[in-house]
Amino acid sequence: MSEETSGMSGLLAHAQQMQEQLAQARDAIARTEVSGSAGGGLVTARVTGAGELVGLSIDPRVLHSGPPAEVAEAVADLVLAAVRNANQEADAVRDEAMGPIADSLGGLGLPGLTGG
Numbered sequence: 001m002s003e004e005t006s007g008m009s010g011l012l013a014h015a016q017q018m019q020e021q022l023a024q025a026r027d028a029i030a031r032t033e034v035s036g037s038a039g040g041g042l043v044t045a046r047v048t049g050a051g052e053l054v055g056l057s058i059d060p061r062v063l064h065s066g067p068p069a070e071v072a073e074a075v076a077d078l079v080l081a082a083v084r085n086a087n088q089e090a091d092a093v094r095d096e097a098m099g100p101i102a103d104s105l106g107g108l109g110l111p112g113l114t115g116g
Contacts, residue, residue: 018101025097032093036085043078045086049093053083 029049037044042062046055062075 021101022098025101029094029097032090034086034089034093036082036087036089038078038081038085043075043082045079045082047083047086047090049090049097051087051090053086056082 032049033046033054034049035044035046035055039062042059044055044057045053047053056079058075058079062078063071065071065074
């Protein structure tokens with residue numbers, strides 16, 4: 001086997017290994033749930049690592065805290081903040097899971113594929 005063929009075989013084996021690691025990381029991310037809250041925990045959102053909203057809880061005290069129009073606006077603001085917070089946590093989970101894979105791909109000399 002020539003040195004070039006041997007090198008290509010190694011590169012293909014490494015690419016297959018990376019593809020398997022990527023699939024495993026994506027599965028783990030999809031199974032992970034994180035939460036974010038707003039208003040001191042009055043509203044809590046749960047999302048998967050993939051960013052899918054899977055739960056939302058609102059403390060009933062929020063619903064009785066003032067005139068209906070103000071309460072509706074406050075609840076909407078709190079929900080948005082809680083979902084944003086949960087999605088930031090999901091981003092961190094994705095970065096942590098995918099960082100080593102991206103770093104490995106960057107080691108192949110492919111531009112723009114480093115974890116940073």
